[in-house]
Amino acid sequence: MKSRNKKPLLTICLVISVLMFYLFWRSLRPVDIIDVHKNGFYSYLLVKDFPFTAKGQINWWLKNSKMLKNHYDIPKPDSDGDFGIVVWDFGQGYKEQGDESKDDRFCFADFKSPKNCIDKNMILYITHTKISGISFITHNDEYRINKKGELVKDGSD
Secondary structure, eight states, X not given: OHHHHHHHHHHHHHHHHHHHHHHHHHHHSOOEEEEEEEEXXXXXEEEESOOSSXXXXXXXXXXXXXXXXHHHOOOOOOTTSOEEEEEEEOTTOOBXXXXXXXXXXXXOTTOOSSXXXXXXXXXXXXXXXXXXXXXXXXXXXXXXXXXXXXXXXXXXX
């Protein structure tokens, strides 16, 4: 009877191990930048394999912001230095607008093609203003870099 009790526990441990290995493997994959669109001082970065966690996403931005500026000329601040960058999950690729999905797709005016939209799945919003500095908005939280140069959760300092 003791061996029967061990089978479910071993199965659970195996499933957890496989899931952890998969998540670890996904975290090591490089972010794939598919495309960049610009509209004034807003930039839209279309990616695949973006980090899962807010910390991983923000760290990716901090590590790659100079490369993005050099290769894609983003961010593109306005005259006050303000900018916004929306990181979108590229998902299943470009799609046509279609009447039934007007609220579910984001379309790019700078991209003249019938397939100029993506499904709305924003991953990260990076914004900079003179007043608040740089902020990062994820699915659940907002972070910013404080005057000391530290990353803090909004409202924590």
